[in-house]
Amino acid sequence: MSTPAPVRRVVIVDDHAIFRAGLRAELAGCVDVVAEAPDVESAAAVIRQQVPDVVLLDVHLPGGTGGGGAEVVKLCRDLLEEVKFLAISVSDQAEDVVSVIRAGARGYVTKTISAAELVEAVESVASGDAVFSPRLAGFVLDAFGTSGVVEDVRDEELDRLSAREVEVMRLIARGYTYREIASDLFISIKTVETHVSKVLRKLQLSSRHELTRWAEQRRIV
Structure with missing residues (x-):
């Protein structure tokens, strides 16, 4: 049944x-x-x-x-x-x-x-x-x-981010550590922290967890 x-x-x-x-x-x-x-x-x-x-x-x-x-x-x-x-x-x-x-x-x-x-x-x-x-x-x-709709919502909000910030955002949403991101993008950990802070501010999010959910909802991880 x-x-x-x-x-x-x-x-x-x-x-x-x-x-x-x-x-x-x-x-x-x-x-x-x-x-x-x-x-x-x-x-x-x-x-x-x-x-x-x-x-x-x-x-x-x-x-x-x-x-x-x-x-x-x-x-x-x-x-x-x-x-x-x-x-x-x-x-x-x-x-x-x-x-x-x-x-x-x-x-x-x-x-x-x-x-x-x-x-x-x-x-x-x-x-x-x-x-x-x-x-x-x-x-x-x-x-x-x-x-589709999801793609357009994504584009509208991603327009707020620089190309580098988008790269960092994707890696954060995939679970990379700051050290791993720094190594992958050939930048310092401090620079990664700066990019993450800017991404959270521009997207009006307060944590790495919220950023991950934001990216998953828009299928851009």
Whole structure:
């Protein structure tokens, strides 16, 4: 007998209470809606508190610095290994899709989606797949290139690093010691330390462990 799929824990983030209530009712029995939030600050707080499997996220939200759904994802970027974000919006504008996907969301669907399709999308995103409404898929590829979403996120953030810093970052993520990196790149250990400090600062990370996770999430190790 096959093991049934786990019931996914979901947080709904939308500034319209009626939509949140309707979505909760539509998803009842299929997912476990553990919390709701109407704005950027409360969304980030409840996501950190609940650490759900999936966040259903509107892209236009009040609060924060005006970044909407993308800002919520960025505020929770250290949780992306555990928490997957699926944008759900009335908007099908390219700039909305691009901003939230660049921030780290795993998919984007419009609010015309059926309840059954949404449950399937939640499961797909929770399992690590990317999900887009059919009419969005074409311009998502146009915006991010044929190499895919992960590649574009990688490029955007790697642009902050020099060529040498990228080399050092890759070796750190592969588990090399500072001494091994120095030997491999023919530089001093002190120089390695300097490069690592700059990489962590530019990527807004605080430790070697976070850097390794950052690189693994983007498949650039």
